[in-house]
Amino acid sequence: MKRKLLGALAAIGALGLPLVAAAATAPESDWRRPWGLNLPRGVTELSQDVYTLHMLVFWIVCIIGVLVFGGIFYSVWKFRKSQGAVPAKWHHSTTVEVVWTVIPFLILLFIAVPATQTMIKIDDTSDYDMTVKVTGYQWMWEYEYLDEDVAFFSRLDRDSDRARQRNPDVRPQDVEHYLIDVDNPLVVPVNTRIRFLITANDVIHAWWVPELGWKKDAIPGFINEAWAEIQEPGTYRGQCAELCGRDHGFMPIVVVALAQEDYEQWLQEQREENGVVATDDAEEADVETAVLEEVDPDELMQVGRQVYDNQCIACHQAEGQGMATFPGLAGSDRVMDDDDWVIDVVVNGVSGTAMTAFGPRLDDRELAGVLTYIRNAWGNEAEPIQPADVRDAR
Amino acid sequence: MSATSHDTHHDDHHDHGPPPGITRWLFTTNHKDLGVLYMVFALIMFFVGGAMAMVIRAELFQPGLNLVDPHFFNQMTTMHALVMIFGAVMPAFTGLANWLVPIQIGAPDMALPRVNNWAFWLLPAGFVLLLLTLFLPGGAPAGGWTMYPPLILQLGDAFPFLIFAVHILGISSIMGSINIVATILNLRAPGMTLMKMPLFVWAWLITAFLIVAVMPVLAGAVTMLLTDQYFGTSFFNAAGGGDPVLFQHIFWFFGHPEVYILILPAFGIVSAIIPTFARKPLFGYSSMVYATASIAFLSFIVWGHHMFSVGMPLSGQLFFMYATMLVAVPTGVKIFNWMATMWQGSMTFETPMLFAIAFVILFTIGGLSGVMLALAPVDLQYHDTYFVVAHFHYVLVTGAIFSIMAAVYYWLPKWTGNMYDERLGQWHFWLSTISVNVLFFPQHFLGLAGMPRRIPDYALQFTDFNMISSIGGFVFGLSQLIFVWVIIKCVRGGEKASDQVWEGAKGLEWTLPSPAPYHTFEQPPVVK
Structure with a gap:
């Protein structure tokens, strides 16, 4: 329970909370066990x-x-x-x-x-009852429930992420679903013909849950179709199956299949929570009503640190020192001095590199937070970036 | 050196031994010297690529990131493949072709000796470029040997090095292959008709055509990557009207013939060794030739089976599935022919024969998992898992590399004039064969149980088989030191080999003295 609590706390926003409750009621598939020899029969x-x-x-x-x-x-x-x-x-x-x-x-x-x-x-992907759009990112998945106003990101759970570091403070052996657990699983109803629209934002990924019986490549700029009709409620785990860069091994997939009424209830909770990332309409509404007042720098630092630990740390590293092709942030004059540039990089990404655009993924407050954080952590010192500054750069 | 009755003073340029010192190797146009250079180069690369495999297996020994960063792990998997394919297996086969094709068809040398020298010396140049990337900012290529965009375009300074290394290695292979084709088609001894050629020569003739056909395709594909990266084209960029999957089509149009380039010469080697030690002629010579040619033809129309998950239309998936299944037919014919050659023979089990028999059995395991992989609907489960890793290591390690080892043991006495140490050879064989199965067989289970390939760390249920696999890997790696020792020992001395070397050996090369003189068949032999 401690693990789930931690995972929920780490999740951005309140999105994770009701899900954890829902996931807890779905039985775990017994296919994944040590000394496994064969494919699963699966549930479709x-x-x-x-x-x-x-x-x-x-x-x-x-x-x-x-x-x-x-x-x-x-x-x-x-x-x-x-x-x-x-x-x-x-x-x-x-x-x-x-x-x-x-x-x-x-x-x-x-x-x-x-x-x-x-x-x-x-x-044969015809005759579907619902559609989920799956988008691969370096290194997480986004799920959008088309026509349901529900969308969210799904990434490696907090405990696995701690245990997978070199010299970790948690041993991998002590994490229950090491590397095959996520913060926000994909929740779907059973006995429903689900069409998956699969694409990617940066490089090619592949969406694979063995118990659904197939994998499909997620290709930037193209949309692949696949389908599944899950027969039994349960939790089904998979992983990205196409080499997609440094953290290819760390973008698992978890599908939680619920009975129809539980699923409806979950969907309702999602809409009420109106999570971090909504569908396009909701996002626009969000932006318009966003309160662009000054935010206290300490609060920005706090928000920023959380975002950094979730989104940035894999490449830019815990002390902002960077690694290999991923530039260091600590001590970087440009990060501290060139406000417009640093905001543009974070919001719009750098094409042709692993630096993706975070504008579509984070709200103004989070962007301002992480920008403030990278300019003031690890000995860096610069003026805080306010949500209004980010808003202008969008 | 040659025992001709010519006026030696007049003809002395024929009778020179090799020039002394390093210039012999730098400027040599002699097919035997170049054969040696190719094979020594391949052996060095085998250990370079092997060291990378050891890093991979050490990291995967247990869960958690124990030794290296994931980014470096990806560099290791990528470079391991590039080094083993382009640095070890292909040069080893080209080296064998250099040494053996002329003396098997009764030719004095290769048809294009200077091209031969250039083709070899491009290889070290290409590999300097490629291996240098390990020390560049951003590290070596880490996007897989398949170099799929857009991922490969995220590579740092190593990117142009990778592209030009591939270009240079491709030019080297093409030149080597043109030379082999020219030699086989023009320099056969009188009476050596095509259908009398040893199967190794046949296999290489077909392989050489495959290389000439597909290497330019690879060069084109990587050049398009280059222009996408630096010159604003959008061949593989959807935002500019291109398609990342186009690269995969082009790459695998090269890539599938390429994997047969890595195995067809092996078929030729095994077809030479088994009859020798079974003391019985090869069963079904002409069907062997036709089967090799059919496999080569089919290799051009099966590339889509590497891409069943990219979202091809149904008709495309079915076409590639059927075409791929057909490969099993000629491959089966070959395996049955080798069985029939052994049947009612009179077999002995020297090291070359042991490796050849292990080849037939273990390559068949890889072939049978290949039949499973051919089926598009189940491939959607197997694809990009350790099941595939197990499959292609069975055909490449216990297939291609075992055949190369068999060939080295088989022809080493002819090359050096000395017998190798049989006891050490047997140790090398048994340690390699046992450990390679400990290494790769459990990977079938890992893949079926859900472990993707190219991951530096894994979920806990995969721990046990990974540990077993790593132990097999370390033992296999260490066993290869015995191989090097056997070769060094044999070059330095040992029991003198007879001209025929092996009781059952047939063919022109066994009519030459052991060691084969620097120049051979200056007067063509007559083949009846």
């Missing part, structure tokens, strides 16, 4: 079809393997010079060669039929 029709096909072809190749290896080992045992074997002279047999060309071909035909059927089924 597709995943079960895929599993059946996988097992079919697995047993076929096992039988072929046993026959081939049996033949080789028999030869090695039987036709040894030390056993007095005399070599035969033959080196050709058209009949035999035709047989072992045709039989594999027939076996392949036999496999191709169910494979084609399953592929057609996976590809």
Whole structure:
């Protein structure tokens, strides 16, 4: 419970709280366990079809393997010079060669039929009941419930994030779902045909939850479609499956499937919370009504530190010292002196680098906070940046 | 040196041994010297790439970031692949081709000796560029050897080094391949018809055509990356009207033939070794040739199976699935032919034969997991997991690299005139074979149980198999030191080898003295 409490506190805004309660009621899938050997059967029709096909072809190749290896080992045992074997002279047999060309071909035909059927089924994204748009970022996921006014980011949970540092204060072994837990899981209803629209904001990612039966690449500038209809309530975990930079291994996916009425209730709570990031309409409304008064620098520092620890620390590091291609912030004159530039970098990103635009992800207060923080932490000293300054730069 | 009855004074340029000192190696146009250079270079790169693999396995020994930063881990996975593919396996095969093709077809040397020298010396140049990136700000390439944009465009100062290194290595491979094609098509001894050539020569002829066909495609793809990065083009940038997936199509149009470039010469080697030690002719010679050619043809139309998850249209997915499944047919023919060659033979198990038999069995494991991966719907689960890592290491390590080791043990007595130490060879074989399975077999389980590839740290349930795999990796890495020791020992001395070396060995190279003289077949032999 302590873990969940910490995770909730660390989450930006109040978004995490009701979710944690919802997630706690969803049973954990027992597929992920030590010494796991095989694919999961999964919880969708597709995943079960895929599993059946996988097992079919697995047993076929096992039988072929046993026959081939049996033949080789028999030869090695039987036709040894030390056993007095005399070599035969033959080196050709058209009949035999035709047989072992045709039989594999027939076996392949036999496999191709169910494979084609399953592929057609996976590809059919028509007739959906709801749509979730999934966007990959370096290194987190964003989920948007289309037509529901609900959207949020989902990133590695706080405990895993602490334990995955070098010389961590928490051992990975002590974190319950190390590297496969998130702050805000994707919550969906069961027995509903969900269409996923999958894309990315920076580089290519891949959205993969093994128990749904497929993975799909998230490609910047393009939208891929996929679908799932989850049959059982539960918590299903996956990870990004396409190398996407330094923290590729640290952007897990958690799907919580709830009964329809629980899901409706969760959705209602989300709308009431009106989380950090809303859909475009709500965001505009937010911006217009935002209170752009002066904020106390101490408060900005506090907000900024939280944002920094969540968003920036992976690249720019705990002491702002940077790493490899990721520039250091501590002691940087430009960060402290060139207000317009530093605001522009944080709000709009730097194209062609891993520095993405944080404008769309954070509100003015958070942006002002993190800007103030990086200009005043680790021995840096500069004027605070106020939400109004950020507003102008958008 | 050569035992001709010519007037030696008049003809002495034929009878020179190699010039002394370093100039011999810098300026040599002799196919045997270049073969040695290629193979020594490949061996060094095998250890460089192997050291990177050791870093990877050490980091993955247990959960948590224990040794290196994730950014450096990604550099290791990327560079390990580039070094092993372009630095170890391809040069080793080219070195074998240099040494063996002329003496197997009765030619005095390669057709284009100066090109041969240049093709080799480009390799160290390319690798200086590539390995230098490890010391540049921002580090070495870390976006995977597949260099997918947009990720690869985030690379720092190493980016142009990577691109030009790929260009140089590509030019080197193309020149080496043109030379091999020219040699095989023009310099065969009288009577050595195409369908009498040893299968190693056939395999290399086909491989060389593949290299000439696809290396320019890779060069084009990386050049487009270069112009996207520096000259404002948008080939792979959606915001400018391009498509990141276009790169993947182009890359894998190169990449799939490339993986067959890494395995076809292996088929040739094994087809030479098994008949020798089974003392029985190769079963189905002509079907072996046709199967190799079919595999080469199919390699051009299966690239999409690397991309089942990118969102291709259904018809595309099905086409690539069917085409990929077809590869199993000619590959199966080859495996069955090797089995039939052993059947009713009279086998002995010297080190080359042990490696060749291990090749057939372990490569088949990789082939069978390949059949599973060919199926588009299940590939959506396997793709980018350790199941794929296990698959391609079975075909590349226990396939390509085992065949190279088999070839070195098999022809070393011909090259050096000395027998290698059989006892050490057997130790090398058994340690390598056991450890390589401890290393890679559990990775099948890891992948199926949900572990993605190219991650520096993992969820706790993957701990046990990763630990086992790492232990296998360390033992495999150390075992290769035995290989180096065997080679050094054999070069320095040992029991003298006969001309035929192996009781069952057939072919022109075994008619030459051991060691093979500096110049051979100045008068073409007559092949009946």
